[in-house]
Amino acid sequence: MNILSEVWSGFTTTLKGMWVTGREYLTGKPITVQYPYTKREMPYRFRGMLVNDVSICNGCTKCSRVCPVNCIEIEAEGKGKERHVTKWVLNYQKCCWCELCVEVCPDTSLLMSHDYETVFTDRNKMIRDFVADPIPPFTDVNPKPGTNPYPKKENEGDSESGRAAA
Amino acid sequence: MVIPAQPKPLQGEPMVIYMGPQHPSTHGVLQVELHTDGEIVNRAIPRIGFLHRCKEKIGESVPYDAYVPYTDRMDYLAAMNTNWAWASAVEKLAAIEVPERAEYIRVYVAEFNRIASHLVALATYGLDLGAWTPLLHAFRERESVLDILEELSGGRLCFGYMRIGGVANDITPRSIEMGKAFLKQFRAKLDSLNELLSFNHIFIRRAANIGVIPGEQAIAYGMTGPMLRASGVDWDMRRDEPYSIYPKLNFDVPVGQGLKGKTGDNWDRYWVRVQEMYESMKILEQVIDGLPEGEFRAKVPAILRPPAAEVYCRQECPRGEVAFYLISDGGKTPYRMKVRGPSFCNLSILETISKDMLIADLVSTLGSFDIVMGEVDR
Structure with missing residues (x-):
């Protein structure tokens, strides 16, 4: 009985996590900047060279x-x-x-x-x-x-x- | 009559393995000397000092205000908090009054840095146990925190924003807008991070009931911060020995309760950090509402010469108490400077609790400590 509940809990919580991933996949947008081609705008106080x-x-x-x-x-x-x-x-x-x-x-x-x-x-x-x-x-x-x-x-x-x- | 020699019973020989200093799960250049018997660790000795940069000696040779960039490089994941601890130690030594607006700005950046630091702690802990996706979620959120801090200070890791007597630049309206927008969506993001990692059954089985540190032992080893609170000791510098504007703010101190196992196990340490992020958000909302007008930096002489005295000033940073012990002889530079790093004290318990532990559990325990080697070695 204990093993069954462990398996069930492991299965459902993993499925919940996969649902978060799937939701991000369907609705989320990529935030990565394709660096050498596009460059992000630096804030005014940015400290460069x-x-x-x-x-x-x-x-x-x-x-x-x-x-x-x-x-x-x-x-x-x-x-x-x-x-x-x-x-x-x-x-x-x-x-x-x-x-x-x-x-x-x-x-x-x-x-x-x-x-x-x-x-x-x-x-x-x-x-x-x-x-x-x-x-x-x-x-x-x-x-x-x-x-x-x-x-x-x-x-x-x-x-x-x-x-x-x- | 010749008695044939009896074969000895099978016996494993203890083996010494060096984990690190270039091992991904040691969170920096830490070497752990493992005395193992098969899969079981008999003894694990942390060997430190690979990142030693003589910070305390340097502190005796540079002026007080020029030491701020060096404190960045101690706890590089929470540079704002270490900056602040240094600045407040010098202010205590020279008896400088800090304007209230500066204190609000300091709490604003420090709490944002606490969120960023805890996000890295959770993400890398998941990564140690084989969870890759939460890392991407956490680092995406951390990026937006760093954008806010970059807007204010100009840096993304080594901020160097604090000055003796205040902060380098005034807070900008744009950064408050960015902060509000972040706080609006972060609670939901944190909830989904909980679904992804915190309550995952596999993760709980890897973290709960492992590396249990009882409260008395935690105090005996001088542990501070989330690690102490996870062991059930209700102690937070921000509430119990208040500094800055923390007495005006309303927030709770999360304490480990052993929800998934015993109090003071790895999962408790993880969970205290998650709850602290919720509390930091509460603090940030109050700071944004109550930001007063005024100066952001007190008038401090260009070359600071504090009177001959000694102070010990400590503050609550994401990893625990960062403290600076300063002795001044009235000159431009401190006579003696001592740093008390929280990760250094927290790491010292590893040898005690790692006895008879599996190697995989040792990785899990070390991950839950959330050490930053830049501050252990200094």
Whole structure:
């Protein structure tokens, strides 16, 4: 008798589970994004690859001081308004995508872009000098694909435009 | 007269098997040294340390606010809760008053993270016992939770959203809309997950009456969180030692009752987590209704130098109590930092309860512990 009830209970509960699966099969829709062909839209605050527009940056070294993993190396010269960076090296091997540097940046030259494809073909390319190899400056005339052309802090309230516009 | 030698009776030799560190059912880089006699485990010794990253030593060399990304990588399935435990420990040390809106936002993200974390726990537990479909259902729901948290913090796993004195960014109307839409449909989804896995007879037979931990033993081993509550001990930090805005919220603490077997078995641990998700939904609905206006971040000096003191601050995370013990000497960085991880303490009971267990049951028991190795090894 005990075995019979065990079998019966095992049979019915499994059937219930299969009914859930069948219901999903009939009514549910696939939610998978076919990644390389279609890409999902990133939310405004998405933290992708860190980029710096060195034409705005004045080399205050706040970002390199706050960085928990010491991945930013800066050399700057000049004083006052003349001050500009001669070397701004970011090591993508170390960067931990924490956005602390973007928060302290007074010139809004730093930005976590929406570029999430972080594959490099050469390890040396992961150490990038933004003075020697600059990104296009943040203007709406020349937006870089995959990155936000706008500094983040000016568009904080507007979650629809801003980064998504790129 | 020569007596012929008597043949010895057949005897199995004990065999040592190393389960892990790359075994799918060990939930990370855990190695379990199994002393087996056939199918029976005589002794199972967890060997840890494969993911050790010197978190406590790093904590002594980076400033207080820069340590938040490191706490992400401890309990990576519940990064928000670990972030929060760190932030509140530093706030206690430096006596920083947190705005009420920030506390509401913190509870909002922490409870969503608790749901996401428990969904992974249930899904992988089913997977350990051979149930594949519930994993897909649970991960689909987890995706929508992560979308909400991504909308707020910008990350999907390592959020880094908490700051000393508040949160990094204000809550957005869109994330509240997403949260409401999620809570509307999640109760039905959880019910269907119950039909799929929780009350499946085969699953119950694999989980109930196995790995029973009595309440006194659970306390003796310093277990916390759902594992302690499953053993029948009614203890929840959010209610019994309240912090943040939890005293204002109305919720129950589910306790294991041994519905399908003895109190404190694997099925109880599973079921406590399911019920906690229902309670988290209750909390979230109250938080969305009561969200006040105000600042989301207190004014904190750029370089924080707390007075020389020591604090011990603990919080209820999905796996139990996460606690930080901090000693400050008045400098930019802590003098000493100690982390109390719940998974580490919960895992320590494995050797005791795994005696004379089948190997298949050991996998089931280890799955019900819901350990995260990033936080065991730190």
